[in-house]
Amino acid sequence: MKRTNTFDVIPQSDEDEELLRRLLDASAALWNEINYERRENYADPDGDVWDISEYRGRYGDVLGASTVQQIERKNRESWKSFFALQKKGEENGKPGFWGNSEDGRELRTYIRNTSYSVEWDEYSRLEILVGQDLKDEYGLGYRERLRLEVRGDPNWKEYEAQGRLELFYDENVQTFRAFQPVTIDTSRLAQPLASEEAALDIGANNLVACTTTTGQQYLYEGRDLFERFRKTTREIARLQALLEAGRYSSHRIRRLYDRRTKRRDHAQDALCRDLIERLYDEGVSTVYVGDLTDVLEKHWSVRANAKTHNFWAFRAFVNRLACTAEEYGMSVEVRSEAWTSQTCPNCGSTTDTVRHQDTLTCSCGFEGHADLVASESFLRRHQNSKSSDWRTRHSASRQRQTTVTRSMARPVCLKWDDHNWSESPRSVLNEEHTNPQVASVGR
Numbered sequence: 001m002k003r004t005n006t007f008d009v010i011p012q013s014d015e016d017e018e019l020l021r022r023l024l025d026a027s028a029a030l031w032n033e034i035n036y037e038r039r040e041n042y043a044d045p046d047g048d049v050w051d052i053s054e055y056r057g058r059y060g061d062v063l064g065a066s067t068v069q070q071i072e073r074k075n076r077e078s079w080k081s082f083f084a085l086q087k088k089g090e091e092n093g094k095p096g097f098w099g100n101s102e103d104g105r106e107l108r109t110y111i112r113n114t115s116y117s118v119e120w121d122e123y124s125r126l127e128i129l130v131g132q133d134l135k136d137e138y139g140l141g142y143r144e145r146l147r148l149e150v151r152g153d154p155n156w157k158e159y160e161a162q163g164r165l166e167l168f169y170d171e172n173v174q175t176f177r178a179f180q181p182v183t184i185d186t187s188r189l190a191q192p193l194a195s196e197e198a199a200l201d202i203g204a205n206n207l208v209a210c211t212t213t214t215g216q217q218y219l220y221e222g223r224d225l226f227e228r229f230r231k232t233t234r235e236i237a238r239l240q241a242l243l244e245a246g247r248y249s250s251h252r253i254r255r256l257y258d259r260r261t262k263r264r265d266h267a268q269d270a271l272c273r274d275l276i277e278r279l280y281d282e283g284v285s286t287v288y289v290g291d292l293t294d295v296l297e298k299h300w301s302v303r304a305n306a307k308t309h310n311f312w313a314f315r316a317f318v319n320r321l322a323c324t325a326e327e328y329g330m331s332v333e334v335r336s337e338a339w340t341s342q343t344c345p346n347c348g349s350t351t352d353t354v355r356h357q358d359t360l361t362c363s364c365g366f367e368g369h370a371d372l373v374a375s376e377s378f379l380r381r382h383q384n385s386k387s388s389d390w391r392t393r394h395s396a397s398r399q400r401q402t403t404v405t406r407s408m409a410r411p412v413c414l415k416w417d418d419h420n421w422s423e424s425p426r427s428v429l430n431e432e433h434t435n436p437q438v439a440s441v442g443r
Contacts, residue, residue, distance in 0.1 A: 001184045001326065003159075005118075007152030009126055009167065009176040019138050019146060020176065023130055024169060026062045027071055027109035028098040030055060034075045035095055042094065049079060061133040063109070070110040070164055103251070107169035116145075116165050118180065120157045124150040126178065128167070148176075155327075156182050172259050191329040194283025199379030201337065201371050202290055204312055205358070207271060209371035211379050214282045217372050217411040220271055221424070225264070225416055229311045232260040267416050268317050272324040274414070274421045280328045287325060288382050289318055290337030335382055341374040372411055 011017035034052060041047030056068045063071075078095040085092045098106035115129040127145040135144065163181030170177050201209040207222035236256050243250065279287065292314050322332040342350045344362035352363040360370040414421040 001186050001189070002163075003156050003182055003184055003323075005152075005154035005156050005178075005180040005182060007150050007154055007178055007180070009178050010149040010151055011176070012147070012149055015138060016146065016148065019130070019134055020148070021107060021169075023063065023134065023146075024107035024109050024167070025105055026059060027067065028105035028107060030059050030063065030068065030071050031075060031108075032097045032100070032105075034072060035097055038075070038079060039094060050076070060131060062131040064115065064129045064131045066112040066115045066129060067109060067131075070112050074110050074164075109167050111165040111167060113162050113164055118150065118162075120150075120154075126150050128165070150178075154180075156184060158188075159183060160185050172255060172262070189327055189329060190280070192283065192285035193280065195285045196283040197286045197288065197379065197383065198279050198282070198284045199288040199375050199382065200290065201340070201375040201378060202292060202312070202314065202317070203371055206371045207268075207312075208275065209369075209375040210275065210279075211372065211375040212279065212282050212284055213379065213383070214284075216282055217375070218275065218278065219369070219372060219411055219413045220275070220421060221413065221415050225267055226311055229260060229264060232256055232263075236260075264311060264313070265316075268313070269320060270416075270419075270421055272317070272320045276321070276324045276328060276330065280330065285330055287321070287330060287332045288378060289321065289332060289334050290340070290378060291334045335378075337374070337378050340377040340381065341370060343373075343377045345373055345376055345380075369411070 009020075011020055034055065037052045038049050041049045041051065052072075055072065056065050059068050075095065082092060082094055098108060111128050117127050119125055126148045128148070130140070130146050132142075134140070135142070140146065159182035161183040163183070166179040168177060169175075196213045198210055198212040203209070203222070204226055205221075205223055206219055207225070208218070208220040210218040236253055239250065239253050239256070240248075276287075318332065318334060325332050339350050341355065341360075342353050344350075344353050344360070344364060344366050345368070346362060346366040347364040349362060349364065354361050355370050358370055359367060360373050361367045413424045415424045
């Protein structure tokens with residue numbers, strides 16, 4: 001199993017920071033030269049994109065031969081990805097440059113797995129290879145490596161093998177950071193405590209509504225997150241309107257785009273971790289997620305499009321969820337959730353229900369939280385699908401709705417506080433949303 005450790009890298013002195021910056025700047029210059037040559041070859045009808053000059057002689061004494069090789073390889077991978085997408089008919093730009101010396105380069109490098117080491121203890125540290133010229137200039141011994149302090153608490157301190165290290169300077173927080181790919185022995189991972197199931201209704205106002213076969217329900221609110229996302233988007237649009245003719249972006253705009261994406265990803269990563277850990281404690285082994293493919297294609301309003309496509313990033317979320325679930329031996333299955341948001345769990349009707357904001361009401365007298373009801377209906381449907389055909393499932397579902405085998409616990413509402421998903425002391429779920437007529441999900 002492949003995973004990635006992320007941690008901060010702290011130079012131990014001003015001299016070490018200067019050395020590290022020069023290393024990353026030289027890496028950016030090398031990338032730009034390689035990329036420029038490949039772009040020129042691409043534009044030449046007789047050119048060969050893969051035929052480039054030898055750069056080890058020019059950069060090896062600064063970066064080290066292995067780092068030169070890794071940057072060449074990373075650039076080759078970027079061009080292969082470009083051609084693969086082009087072959088599929090998908091529009092994408094050619095690999096770009098890492099800034100320039102006038103406006104500032106993007107400080108980044110790639111270190112071969114054998115050219116660095118990480119030690120985790122009370123004084124964790126990272127040691128990386130640098131070229132002989134930098135060693136001589138900064139007084140490092142022939143076999144000595146640049147030693148840097150490491151801060152963070154990665155999940156994967158014990159692993160079978162490490163991959164190529166990505167080291168870069170994050171301008172948003174003004175910190176050096178590292179991504180370390182590692183290979184994990186799956187035999188060491190946790191296994192489900194039982195064979196319970198859960199179903200997730202995915203949305204934007206409420207990011208996730210979850211119901212489990214143990215009778216537990218969770219609701220992760222997303223309104224505050226989306227409003228912050230929209231606020232940053234409006235600021236980006238304002239700054240773009242101020243650009244000179246012919247310019248399409250700026251350093252500040254790029255930083256806002258990056259900050260917006262990282263905030264969203266951080267919240268979604270934390271959501272996946274929090275939810276899966278809760279489901280693991282409930283004994284869940286299978287998680288059903290609604291397939292939003294058709295839903296995403298039907299939205300037409302600007303606000304709805306911003307939620308479903310830009311903010312939510314459904315496919316990326318499902319991938320995060322599946323990766324996190326894998327650590328606990330749980331499986332994630334994407335299934336159709338058609339009509340679940342219009343189905344009354346009390347009488348089974350899809351025509352007599354009305355949804356207004358977060359509330360679903362039915363002429364039979366049922367009233368409940370729309371997203372939680374949808375997740376409950378979704379779970380019941382796929383439980384029934386395991387043992388019978390559609391008509392039998394329909395009959396069993398109606399029977400199940402009047403035979404309560406396990407009562408529902410009061411839903412847990414969670415809100416994002418920029419660091420964690422915390423249980424809200426004042427839930428948005430009103431008492432009238434918890435209707436005694438609501439059938440619970442059985443085993």
